Amino acid sequence: MQTLVQTFMERRGDLLTALWQHLGISMASLVIAMMLAIPLAIWAARRPKWAEGLLQLTSVLQTIPSLALLGLLIPLVGIGTVPAVIALVIYALLPIFQNTYLGISEIDASIEEAADAFGMSRMRKLFKVELPIAMPQIISGIRTALVLIIGTATLAALIGAGGLGTFIMLGIDRNNTPLLLIGAISSALLAILLSALVRWFQTAKPKRALTVFGVILVLLAGGGAYSAYANRVETVTIAGKLGSEPEILINMYKDLIEANDSHVKVTLKPNFGKTTFLFSALQHDQIDIYPEFTGSVLETLVKGTNPKGMTAKQTYALAKQRLAKQEQMTLLKPMKYNNTYALAVTKQFKQQHHLKTIGDLTRIEGVLKPGMTLEFIDRNDGMKGLKKAYHLNTTAKSMEPALRYQAINDGRVNLVDAYSTDSELRQYNLALLTDNQHFFPTYQGAPLMKADFAKRHPQIVRALNRLAGQISETDMQEMNYDVNVKKQSAATVAHRYLVQHGLLKGAK
Template sequence: MTNLIQVFIERRGDLSVALWQHLVISITALVIAIIIAVPLAIWVVRRPKVAEFFLQVTSVLQTIPSLALLGLLIPLVGIGTVPAIIALIIYALLPIFQNTYLGISEIDSSIEEAADAFGMSRMRKLFKVELPIALPQIISGIRTALVLIVGTATLAALIGAGGLGTFILLGIDRNNTGLLLLGAISSALLAIILSLIIRWFQTAKPKQALIALGVILVALGGSGAYSVYANRTETITIAGKLGSEPDILINMYKDLIEANDDHVKVTLKPNFGKTTFLFNALKHDQIDIYPEFTGSVLETLVKGKNPKGLTADQTYALAKKRLATQADLQLLKPMAYNNTYALAVTKTFQQTHHLKTISDLRQIETELNPGMTLEFIDREDGLRGLKKAYDLDVTAKSMEPALRYEAIHKDRVNLVDAYSTDSELRQYQLAILKDDQHFFPTYQGAPLMKASFAKAHPKVVTALNQLAGKISETDMQEMNYKVNVQHKSAASVARQYLVSHDLLKGVK
């Protein structure tokens, strides 16, 4: 509880922003879903076969896993708020449509006949008889949809739409229960409060309901209008992948750019998503810059056969060339550290089995119980290629990045994938096995941007190139440790490094 209160005090500013993002996404999706589902249900009331078709369609749509749905939407509409809202609308359609249809279709036939006997027109009967009787069931469907939307909206953080899911992802990634609880509790409270508001709408007088609805719509519209107004001046949007290290780097980028140009406004999008998410966002002008790694470029983002045994300089040169020719992107000069993949074991396991290199694992294949990230398991520069290079016959359990370290610490697995700068290596006293076949490529971090953006912003390029050749592996691991274990903010850790290495002129 103490940790939760402390996190709340430290993050209350971020919480208010995330709460508003979550609210806007949720309400927007709910309103659009109501506009689609309610009229559609009214239309099919006297068309049972058509109604059955739509019930089946909405039921099938709701069974699609949320992550899969987001993945399907990204190539069509990009990353950010739009795909998140579309996915939430799809999930909300079934309860609203189903309850509206059943609420009207199950009205007692004698009431329908009485309305007809009074000579009511179709529309008059709908608004004076059918909708008032069905309203409790319709509201029930809307409340169900709302709770579903608020809960599912936490996944919006995975594609850069923000919201309370940001705290949940950070909590998992940094093994910080306070952050995780802050996101989860806030999301639950938001769902309860919104549900109570909808219940109030059900009992409120029409005039009160209309005024309240008007206030909500004006607030949402005002938010959008302000966003458009605020973005009249040029802003530079910098995004980062999940984790403390990208968070530290984008804060460094922000400080360097703003220190170099007083007229530039930098907006950060931390924990924006996986590698391909950011790459697509950059190509579609949804972000301007993000930190990428030379090895990831060659293995994941560009086409072409990669020669074995490339030096760090050769890896960077090839990555830069292919990005320029294939995607018209510019990769700036890299930092010093090599955040390459690695395999790690506990020091006790290492000593018990006399392990020094990855090749030594062949001697104890039957005793291995690996836990690895899904990305590493599926990559050619990960487990798939590693098994071929080292002739290993192992099957790994897929785990979230932070959970695999928890698992090896509690002896639930005995081998994990790692990055050489991970703070958990120090935190849990893990040993890295030597890559004696030199399988893993070099992964040096560098800012990635469109070539046109680099040409139009020479001051940005100059500012970011100050990091070229800077930051050792020890430096990066220490900074990650401060964020993940000591729970310092990425912004303060980033600034401390820049100031201590005289990269921010005139800043103390």
């Protein structure tokens, strides 16, 4: 409990920002869903055949897995708030449409006949008779949709839309239970509070309800307007993938850029998502820079056959060339360390089975219980290609990055994928198996940006190139350990390294 309170106090500013983002996304999605579903349900109430089809359609839409839906939307509308809101609206349609339709279509026929007998027009009957009678059921649908939206909106953090999901994802990635609890509890409390508010709207006097609703909309709109005003000058947006290492790197980028030019405003978006999410965001100008790896560029982001056995220099040169030609992007000079993929086992397991290389695993396939990230399992430079290169016949369970380390520590799996700079290798006393076939390509980190951005900002290029050839694998693993295990902030760790190695002056 003490750790939870301490984490809350340290992160209360970030929590307030995430809460505001979550609220904005949720309320925007709810209002749009209501504007679509309620009029459509009113129209369908007198057209049973159409109503059945629309109910089936909204039901099918709600069965689409949220991550799959976000993946489908990214190529169309990019990364950030827009795809998150679209996905949430789609999920909210069914409960609102269904309850509104049932509420109106199930009104007693005698009441409808009485309204007609009084000579009411269709619109007058709708607002004076049908909607008041159906209102409790409509409100129930709105409350259900709202709770669903708030819960699902946590996934918006995966595509850079922010919100309380940032705390949850960060808690999972860093095995930090307080962060996970803060995100989950805040989301639950927000759902309870807003559900109660919707319930109050049902019983409150119309004028008072409209006043409160108007105040909420003004606050949300005012927050958006202030944000636009505050960001009226050009800003540089730097994003990072999930994990401590990308967050450390983007903080280094920020410090170097701002130290080089005090007039530049840098905005950071840590834990933005996976490789393809960030690349899409860069393509759509939603971010300006993010740290990428040379091997990931060749294996995932550009087209072309990759020669085997390339040196680090050859890998970087080919990645830079293809990015410039195919995507009009620039990959700046890489850092020293090679954050390559690797396979890890416990030191006890390694000694027990006399393992040294990945090739030795073929001798003990019957006892292997691999647990690996889904990205590694599906990559050609991951498990797919590894099984062919080493003639391995084993199937891995897919796990979130942080969970696979917990699983091997608990003995639930005995083989995991790893990055050579992961702090968990030291934390859980794991050993890496030698890649004796030299299967894994070189993964040197470097800032990635659009070519026209680099051309317009030569001072930023100069500042970031100061990291070229810096940071060893030991340095990076130690910094990851400071963040993940010692719970130091990524900003502090990044700044300390820059000062200690003469890349930056002054204390922070």
